Amino acid sequence: MPELPEVETVVRQLAEVLPGLTVGEVDVVQPDLLNRAPDSFRAPLVGSTIRAVTRRGKNIVLALSGPRILAVNLGMTGQLLFIPTEPGQDPKKTPVWPSHPGVLLHLGPTGALVYADVRRFGSLRLYSPEGWKKESARLGPEPLDPSLDGRAFWQALQRSRSPIRSWLLDQTRIAGIGNIYALEALFRAEIHPQAQARSLTKNRSERLLEGIRAVLSEAIAARGTTLRDYRTASGDSGGFGPSLLIYGREGEACPGCNTPIQRVVFANRSAFFCPSCQKGS
DNA sequence: CATACGTCCTGCCAGC
DNA sequence: TGCTGGCAGGACGTAT
Numbered sequence: 001m002p003e004l005p006e007v008e009t010v011v012r013q014l015a016e017v018l019p020g021l022t023v024g025e026v027d028v029v030q031p032d033l034l035n036r037a038p039d040s041f042r043a044p045l046v047g048s049t050i051r052a053v054t055r056r057g058k059n060i061v062l063a064l065s066g067p068r069i070l071a072v073n074l075g076m077t078g079q080l081l082f083i084p085t086e087p088g089q090d091p092k093k094t095p096v097w098p099s100h101p102g103v104l105l106h107l108g109p110t111g112a113l114v115y116a117d118v119r120r121f122g123s124l125r126l127y128s129p130e131g132w133k134k135e136s137a138r139l140g141p142e143p144l145d146p147s148l149d150g151r152a153f154w155q156a157l158q159r160s161r162s163p164i165r166s167w168l169l170d171q172t173r174i175a176g177i178g179n180i181y182a183l184e185a186l187f188r189a190e191i192h193p194q195a196q197a198r199s200l201t202k203n204r205s206e207r208l209l210e211g212i213r214a215v216l217s218e219a220i221a222a223r224g225t226t227l228r229d230y231r232t233a234s235g236d237s238g239g240f241g242p243s244l245l246i247y248g249r250e251g252e253a254c255p256g257c258n259t260p261i262q263r264v265v266f267a268n269r270s271a272f273f274c275p276s277c278q279k280g281s
Numbered sequence: 282c283a284t285a286c287g288t289c290c291t292g293c294c295a296g297c
Numbered sequence: 298t299g300c301t302g303g304c305a306g307g308a309c310g311t312a313t
Contacts, residue, residue: 002306003306032289032290058308074307075306075307076290076305076307077305077306100291118290118292119289119292120289120290120291121289160283160284161284169308171307179306225306228293228305228306229305267286268286268287268288270304270305
């Protein structure tokens with residue numbers, strides 16, 4: 001699921017409700033989601049207070065007293081849900097309790113935070129502030145950060161022989177983009193997904209960066225794309241699905257020229273594109 | 282170092 | 298109706 005707009009949506013919601021709350025009991029239902037043994041995951045968390053909720057790439061970053069950092073990556077099917085409760089009410093007894101709970105953080109009488117994940121490709125990783133700083137430094141720049149300029153983006157592309165879609169999915173090159181928004185941005189910029197990164201002209205790469213920023217911003221405004229599993233922190237679906245121009249639309253008419261949209265598979269993933277509008281492979 | 286590919290896991294759905 | 302194969306938003310490890 002979850003790419004930058006979906007993660008940003010969850011982060012914005014959680015930033016409204018979590019700061020100031022203190023972690024009580026921690027239930028680990030699926031230990032394989034954690035980056036350490038359940039006991040050493042639990043111990044530093046219990047009793048700590050949530051200070052801030054931010055995003056780095058596709059990671060939800062909870063800053064805790066201690067200090068500690070809890071980084072949550074939703075993988076393909078992860079959900080991070082805030083469950084409001086009445087005092088004394090069991091979050092598991094609420095109508096919004098998910099079907100595949102992985103980790104539950106009790107947050108006092110007013111609510112709980114549950115991570116749920118059908119396929120369990122996601123993760124909850126606990127770090128020291130220094131440890132997280134190192135992890136974060138492995139990721140590429142934030143596409144919506146204005147300090148990423150068109151020239152730096154183009155120069156980075158010039159150094160790679162990878163297909164541009166693969167380049168965009170590599171989190172160490174640019175952080176937060178996944179298959180849906182990579183393909184949407186490439187369609188907007190009229191670039192073939194298999195075009196070599198370094199084949200892009202400066203103008204074309206600037207159009208690509210503009211396309212990335214536009215589609216991410218529009219998707220955030222719509223609270224993300226729900227294909228199946230993605231939910232906001234309050235359990236709602238995202239509204240951007242109908243606005244996808246190319247993703248999942250094999251055989252449909254290109255909105256620009258009416259040519260049937262094609263699907264190719266490379267690097268083990270589907271790529272949708274208009275063979276007429278998107279050249280350069 | 283850079284790039285390419287298989288793998289982790291489960292559920293759903295089209296097609297037979 | 299029931300089974301099977303294909304496919305899914307991500308990321309990491311390994312091989313070349």
